Amino acid sequence: MKIAILGAGAFGGALAVALGRERPVTLWGRGLEGRQIARLPGITLPEAVSVTPDLAAIAPADAVLLALPMQALSAFSADHATLLRGKALVACCKGVDLRTGLGPVELLAQLEGGRAPAVLTGPSFAADIARGLPTALTLACTDETLGAQLQHALSTPVLRLYRSTDVIGAELGGALKNIVAIAAGVVIGAGLGDSARAALMTRGYAEMQRFALARGARPETLAGLSGFGDLVLTCTSQLSRNFRFGQALGAATPFDASQTVEGVATAKAVAQIAAKDGIDMPISTMVAALVDGTVTLGAAIQSLLTRPLKQE
Numbered sequence: 001m002k003i004a005i006l007g008a009g010a011f012g013g014a015l016a017v018a019l020g021r022e023r024p025v026t027l028w029g030r031g032l033e034g035r036q037i038a039r040l041p042g043i044t045l046p047e048a049v050s051v052t053p054d055l056a057a058i059a060p061a062d063a064v065l066l067a068l069p070m071q072a073l074s075a076f077s078a079d080h081a082t083l084l085r086g087k088a089l090v091a092c093c094k095g096v097d098l099r100t101g102l103g104p105v106e107l108l109a110q111l112e113g114g115r116a117p118a119v120l121t122g123p124s125f126a127a128d129i130a131r132g133l134p135t136a137l138t139l140a141c142t143d144e145t146l147g148a149q150l151q152h153a154l155s156t157p158v159l160r161l162y163r164s165t166d167v168i169g170a171e172l173g174g175a176l177k178n179i180v181a182i183a184a185g186v187v188i189g190a191g192l193g194d195s196a197r198a199a200l201m202t203r204g205y206a207e208m209q210r211f212a213l214a215r216g217a218r219p220e221t222l223a224g225l226s227g228f229g230d231l232v233l234t235c236t237s238q239l240s241r242n243f244r245f246g247q248a249l250g251a252a253t254p255f256d257a258s259q260t261v262e263g264v265a266t267a268k269a270v271a272q273i274a275a276k277d278g279i280d281m282p283i284s285t286m287v288a289a290l291v292d293g294t295v296t297l298g299a300a301i302q303s304l305l306t307r308p309l310k311q312e
């Protein structure tokens with residue numbers, strides 16, 4: 001299976017490093033030249049990685065990994081539908097498209113004549129993958145045969161892929177945990193303490209399950225790497241941009257706007273869907289309001305703490 005990766009940011013670059021240590025792989029990024037990845041300081045791409053700024057160069061690939069920010073995926077895949085047609089597409093982004101309310105797999109499935117798209121998601125910081133540290137991810141695809149082929153093609157001795165057919169559960173776990181990570185960052189930034197963060201994570205997980213199950217996800221997927229696993233990682237590490245963004249919000253300090261923080265747009269998308277479908281999502285709704293500036297930090301905290309007492 002010939003593999004191409006689209007997007008030479010942190011995650012695309014890290015996947016190229018990991019796979020390129022084992023097999024040939026093509027990495028495309030706009031304006032990409034040389035063997036350094038701007039978002040991965042100190043990392044050099046292995047020799048087996050062919051680097052190109054020319055998208056046509058990925059034409060021979062059988063499998064294409066799309067490591068782009070979620071909000072760029074819809075336009076990008078539509079613009080390059082002809083090139084992507086017939087290939088095994090693997091979404092590597094975490095989020096919900098704000099315009100359509102769709103996840104990455106659902107967006108890619110809209111391309112005509114395509115094979116069942118897959119999603120690669122789970123607890124994995126690009127910096128860890130690029131350093132060759134052990135990582136476990138979920139590869140979800142409704143086509144079991146293709147899923148197994150991708151699992152083997154994309155696993156390495158230190159990058160272990162677990163297979164699933166629950167693409168909705170896998171993509172929603174990765175999308176929703178970013179919202180909770182922003183909220184966890186707010187809790188820590190505002191000085192509310194580790195106990196409050198644990199409570200927030202637990203109630204956030206309940207919220208993730210409520211939303212994902214309503215959309216057809218399986219509970220065990222949410223309890224796996226792509227849900228619970230990534231929630232724990234992202235809510236507890238300073239390496240997470242979503243967590244750091246929330247922390248800055250909670251502490252009222254500046255944050256580098258050039259960073260990709262997927263939870264911002266996804267919180268808005270999820271809050272809209274939850275309101276329309278009548279799903280109780282207090283944390284996501286509050287994060288959406290907070291990032292929109294329609295509620296103050298004090299009011300957001302107060303609103304979550306004064307919800308009616310209920311059974312767990």
Ligand SMILES: NC(=O)C1=CN([C@@H]2O[C@H](COP(=O)(O)OP(=O)(O)OC[C@H]3O[C@@H](n4cnc5c(N)ncnc54)[C@H](OP(=O)(O)O)[C@@H]3O)[C@@H](O)[C@H]2O)C=CC1
Nearest residue numbers: 007008009010011039068069070072093094124125126260
């Ligand atoms: N970083 C991580 O640890 C992990 C990230 N992910 C997920 O991977 C996805 C990508 O994130 P990440 O790599 O970290 O983000 P980065 O900000 O590091 O990189 C994003 C890349 O996408 C490119 N890009 C943005 N918009 C477009 C577009 N319209 N057309 C073509 N290329 C575009 C950027 O190019 P340019 O620089 O030219 O703007 C950049 O190379 C996210 O959904 C994230 O949640 C998943 C697991 C781990």
Ligand SMILES: O=C(CO)COP(=O)(O)O
Nearest residue numbers: 122123124125240241242
């Ligand atoms: O998804 C990630 C880890 O699994 C990366 O998290 P951030 O996007 O918050 O940096």
